[in-house]
Amino acid sequence: LNSLRVKLGERSYDIISGNRIFAEFGNLCRAMKLGERVMIITNPTIGRFYLGTLKESLVNHGYKVVDLEIPDGEEYKNLATLKLIYDALVDARLDRSSFLVALGGGVVGDITGFAAATYLRGLSYVQVPTTLLAQVDSSVGGKTGINHEKGKNLIGAFYQPKMVLIDVSTLDTLPEREYISGLAEVVKYGIVCDTGYFHFLDENVDNLLKRDKSCLETIINRSCELKASVVSRDEREAGLRAILNFGHTIGHAIESLTEYKKYLHGEAVAIGMAQAAKISEKLGYSSGDDTRKIVSLLEKLGLPVDLPRFDMELYLKAINHDKKVKDGGIIFVLNNGIGAFSLEKITDLDSLLKTCRIGG
Numbered sequence: 001l002n003s004l005r006v007k008l009g010e011r012s013y014d015i016i017s018g019n020r021i022f023a024e025f026g027n028l029c030r031a032m033k034l035g036e037r038v039m040i041i042t043n044p045t046i047g048r049f050y051l052g053t054l055k056e057s058l059v060n061h062g063y064k065v066v067d068l069e070i071p072d073g074e075e076y077k078n079l080a081t082l083k084l085i086y087d088a089l090v091d092a093r094l095d096r097s098s099f100l101v102a103l104g105g106g107v108v109g110d111i112t113g114f115a116a117a118t119y120l121r122g123l124s125y126v127q128v129p130t131t132l133l134a135q136v137d138s139s140v141g142g143k144t145g146i147n148h149e150k151g152k153n154l155i156g157a158f159y160q161p162k163m164v165l166i167d168v169s170t171l172d173t174l175p176e177r178e179y180i181s182g183l184a185e186v187v188k189y190g191i192v193c194d195t196g197y198f199h200f201l202d203e204n205v206d207n208l209l210k211r212d213k214s215c216l217e218t219i220i221n222r223s224c225e226l227k228a229s230v231v232s233r234d235e236r237e238a239g240l241r242a243i244l245n246f247g248h249t250i251g252h253a254i255e256s257l258t259e260y261k262k263y264l265h266g267e268a269v270a271i272g273m274a275q276a277a278k279i280s281e282k283l284g285y286s287s288g289d290d291t292r293k294i295v296s297l298l299e300k301l302g303l304p305v306d307l308p309r310f311d312m313e314l315y316l317k318a319i320n321h322d323k324k325v326k327d328g329g330i331i332f333v334l335n336n337g338i339g340a341f342s343l344e345k346i347t348d349l350d351s352l353l354k355t356c357r358i359g360g
C-alpha cells in the first residue's frame with residue numbers, strides 16, 4: 001500500500017493507493033477509528049462491479065453497513081438526488097458518529113461529500129474514487145457540491161474526507177473515453193507543476209494507453225502528491241490553488257457552449273490547455289517548442305486540441321459567466337515554459353484567442 005498525507009492541520013488525512021486493495025478497507029477504517037455505522041453511496045454502474053467487495057470488507061470488520069445507489073450521470077448531481085440521500089440517511093437513522101463512503105467517480109464523490117458536510121451539520125466521509133479523474137483530482141482537496149440548473153457546482157462546501165482509498169484495478173472497467181479524458185488532468189499537473197513529470201508522461205504514452213498498472217500507480221501517486229501540496233498551501237483557493245484551473249477557463253466555456261453534450265470534462269480541458277499554451281507563448285511566457293510539445297502529448301493520448309468554432313462573442317459571454325472573472329479581467333493561468341505557471345489578469349482575451357486559436 002502507498003500512503004500519502006494531505007497536510008491540513010487537524011483536517012489532515014491519508015491517500016492510500018494500490019492494486020486490488022478493497023479487502024483492506026474495513027481494516028483501514030478501523031485504524032482510522034471511524035464509527036460503527038456506515039452508508040456506502042454509489043451508482044448501479046459502479047455498484048455492480050465493486051460494491052460487493054467493499055461492503056464485505058466492512059462487514060468482516062464488524063461494521064453495520066447500508067448502501068444507496070443514486071442514478072448515474074452528471075444530470076443527477078442535483079438537489080433532487082441530494083434529497084434522496086438525506087431521506088435514506090434519516091431512514092437508516094445514521095447519527096453523528098456514523099460515516100459515509102463515496103464509491104464512484106466525481107459525481108458520486110462531490111454529492112456524497114456535500115451530503116456528509118451538511119447532514120447533522122457534518123459527518124465523516126471517505127472517498128473511494130473509481131474514475132481516473134476522481135483518483136487524480138476530484139477526490140482530493142475537499143471541494144464538494146452539486147449543480148444548479150443555471151450552472152455547474154454552484155452549491156457546495158469545502159469539506160475534507162477522513163481518508164481517500166484508491167484501487168487502481170477499478171480502472172480496468174472504466175470506459176476508454178472516460179479514461180482518456182481523465183488523462184487530461186494528469187497532463188495538467190505536468191504542464192504547470194513539474195517538468196520531470198511532463199517528460200515522464202511523454203515517454204510513457206504507450207504504457208498510459210495500455211493502462212499499465214505500475215505506470216498508473218506512478219501517475220496517481222505523483223498527481224495526488226502535487227494536488228495535495230497545492231491544497232495544503234491554499235485549501236480555499238485564495239490564490240495558488242487556482243493554478244489547478246489551467247485550461248479550465250476556456251474548457252468550461254467549451255462545455256457550456258456545447259451544452260455539456262459534445263465533450264467530456266477532460267476533453268474540453270485538453271482543448272483549453274492547448275489554447276492556454278498558445279496564449280502563454282504569445283505573451284512571452286513560453287516558446288513555440290513548449291507549445292508544440294504540449295499539443296503533441298495531448299494528441300498522442302487521443303485528446304482533442306482544436307477550439308470548436310463559435311462566435312468569439314459567445315466565448316466571451318460564456319467566460320464572463322465563470323466564477324473566476326474579477327473586476328473586468330480574468331485571472332488566467334499560464335504555463336511558464338513547461339513545469340511552472342504564472343497567473344495574470346487578462347482583459348483582452350478575445351483578441352488573444354483570435355490570434356492564438358488552434359484548429360477549429
Ligand SMILES: NC(=O)c1ccc[n+]([C@@H]2O[C@H](COP(=O)([O-])OP(=O)(O)OC[C@H]3O[C@@H](n4cnc5c(N)ncnc54)[C@H](O)[C@@H]3O)[C@@H](O)[C@H]2O)c1
Nearest residue numbers: 045072105106107108130131133134137138143170173174
Ligand atoms: N471536487 C473536485 O475538486 C472536482 C474536480 C474535478 C471534477 N469534479 C466533478 O467530477 C465530476 C466528473 O467526474 P467523473 O469524470 O469521474 O465522471 P462520473 O462520476 O460521471 O463518472 C463517469 C462515468 O463512469 C462510470 N464509472 C465510474 N467508475 C467506473 C468504473 N471503475 N468502471 C466502469 N464505469 C465507471 C460512472 O458511472 C459514469 O457513468 C463532475 O461533476 C465535476 O464537476 C470535481
